Amino acid sequence: MKPAVILYKSLPDDLRTKLDAHFTVTEVHDISPETIEKHAAQFEQAQGLLGSGGKVDGELLAKMPALRACSTVSVGYDNFNVDALNQRKVLLMHTPTVLTETVADTMMALVLSTARRVTELDKWVKNGEWKKSIGPDHFGIDVHHKTLGILGMGRIGLALAQRAHFGFGMNILYNARRQHEEAETRFGARACDLETLLKESDFVCISLPLTEQTHHMIGAAQLKLMKPSAILINAGRGPVVDEQALTAALKDGTIHAAGLDVFEVEPVPADAEILTLPNVVALPHIGSATHETRYGMARDAVDNLIAALSGKVEKNCVNPQIQG
Numbered sequence: 001m002k003p004a005v006i007l008y009k010s011l012p013d014d015l016r017t018k019l020d021a022h023f024t025v026t027e028v029h030d031i032s033p034e035t036i037e038k039h040a041a042q043f044e045q046a047q048g049l050l051g052s053g054g055k056v057d058g059e060l061l062a063k064m065p066a067l068r069a070c071s072t073v074s075v076g077y078d079n080f081n082v083d084a085l086n087q088r089k090v091l092l093m094h095t096p097t098v099l100t101e102t103v104a105d106t107m108m109a110l111v112l113s114t115a116r117r118v119t120e121l122d123k124w125v126k127n128g129e130w131k132k133s134i135g136p137d138h139f140g141i142d143v144h145h146k147t148l149g150i151l152g153m154g155r156i157g158l159a160l161a162q163r164a165h166f167g168f169g170m171n172i173l174y175n176a177r178r179q180h181e182e183a184e185t186r187f188g189a190r191a192c193d194l195e196t197l198l199k200e201s202d203f204v205c206i207s208l209p210l211t212e213q214t215h216h217m218i219g220a221a222q223l224k225l226m227k228p229s230a231i232l233i234n235a236g237r238g239p240v241v242d243e244q245a246l247t248a249a250l251k252d253g254t255i256h257a258a259g260l261d262v263f264e265v266e267p268v269p270a271d272a273e274i275l276t277l278p279n280v281v282a283l284p285h286i287g288s289a290t291h292e293t294r295y296g297m298a299r300d301a302v303d304n305l306i307a308a309l310s311g312k313v314e315k316n317c318v319n320p321q322i323q324g
């Protein structure tokens, strides 16, 4: 008999066919309390869980006694209680690498669009406000040859450093818990403490995971250390930045602008004050959202679940140490 699996994200047809060939699949809309109650028997029998978003915690695990593997269609896994999974010996699979270059592209897009006021001026032109040659009121700031500081020098941070160094001749600073030799050798990146990075960077770029240590790592005190001309880019997770403090800093000129792909609450409420600020470029968490990359992530998530439930895990596992 094929193992039972709960799918909580729709898949391209070919990947769904592949999943069906290996498992008995129950597709649900999400993993909310309503869904779990409605499909209680399927949740109880499921050995695998595949999807993205939604909390996977002790409460859910209690309703899934047969669960052996979770496969998330994301690299970030802050919505999983990894300790609870470890206790139950449930494997957690994710999709690093396949999305790295695309997310770095998104971060570079935020760097350029904030510095050159792309979205603000696009609205201005479309509103029919372009009546004569523009002057200093509409000038932006240069990106090339400036200093870009990276918080989270992992896969995405490194791909961003590559773009900034080779594409834009930028100086790279990074703050990390250990030295990153590849970044230093290939891109001349310089390791520094957080305070130095914030003080010296023209662009502070966040590609950090959300953990207890990174929650509100950037708050009012850290924003005050930044140059008034500096721009903050966040494509890691929203709660790494204290959004209320950021809103205040953007309003009172503590920093110049922000480019945000992630927010403390997602979807960001339509009446959030931060969305009213002209010096904010806001994106709806699209870091990896290209056709090619989202397909690649879904493909890897399906392959990851097949590997995990057949005892053949070789890569993309968050907690490989739990295997017997």
Ligand SMILES: NC(=O)c1ccc[n+]([C@@H]2O[C@H](COP(=O)([O-])OP(=O)(O)OC[C@H]3O[C@@H](n4cnc5c(N)ncnc54)[C@H](O)[C@@H]3O)[C@@H](O)[C@H]2O)c1
Residues within 6 Å of the ligand: 075, 076, 077, 096, 097, 099, 100, 103, 151, 152, 153, 154, 155, 156, 157, 175, 176, 177, 207, 208, 209, 210, 211, 213, 214, 235, 236, 237, 261, 262, 285, 286, 287, 288, 289
């Ligand atoms: N916006 C998006 O759509 C999107 C897409 C993909 C990933 N992400 C986010 O980006 C994160 C990074 O992805 P990645 O593939 O580069 O992961 P990664 O594990 O390769 O990189 C994360 C880096 O952060 C560092 N780090 C962790 N805690 C730190 C701390 N307290 N201080 C300093 N450095 C710390 C790690 O050592 C690592 O080098 C993901 O966890 C996810 O939250 C967002």
Ligand SMILES: O=C(O)[C@H](O)CO
Residues within 6 Å of the ligand: 052, 073, 074, 075, 076, 077, 099, 287, 288
């Ligand atoms: O972590 C990721 O892969 C992206 O943020 C999508 O959730």
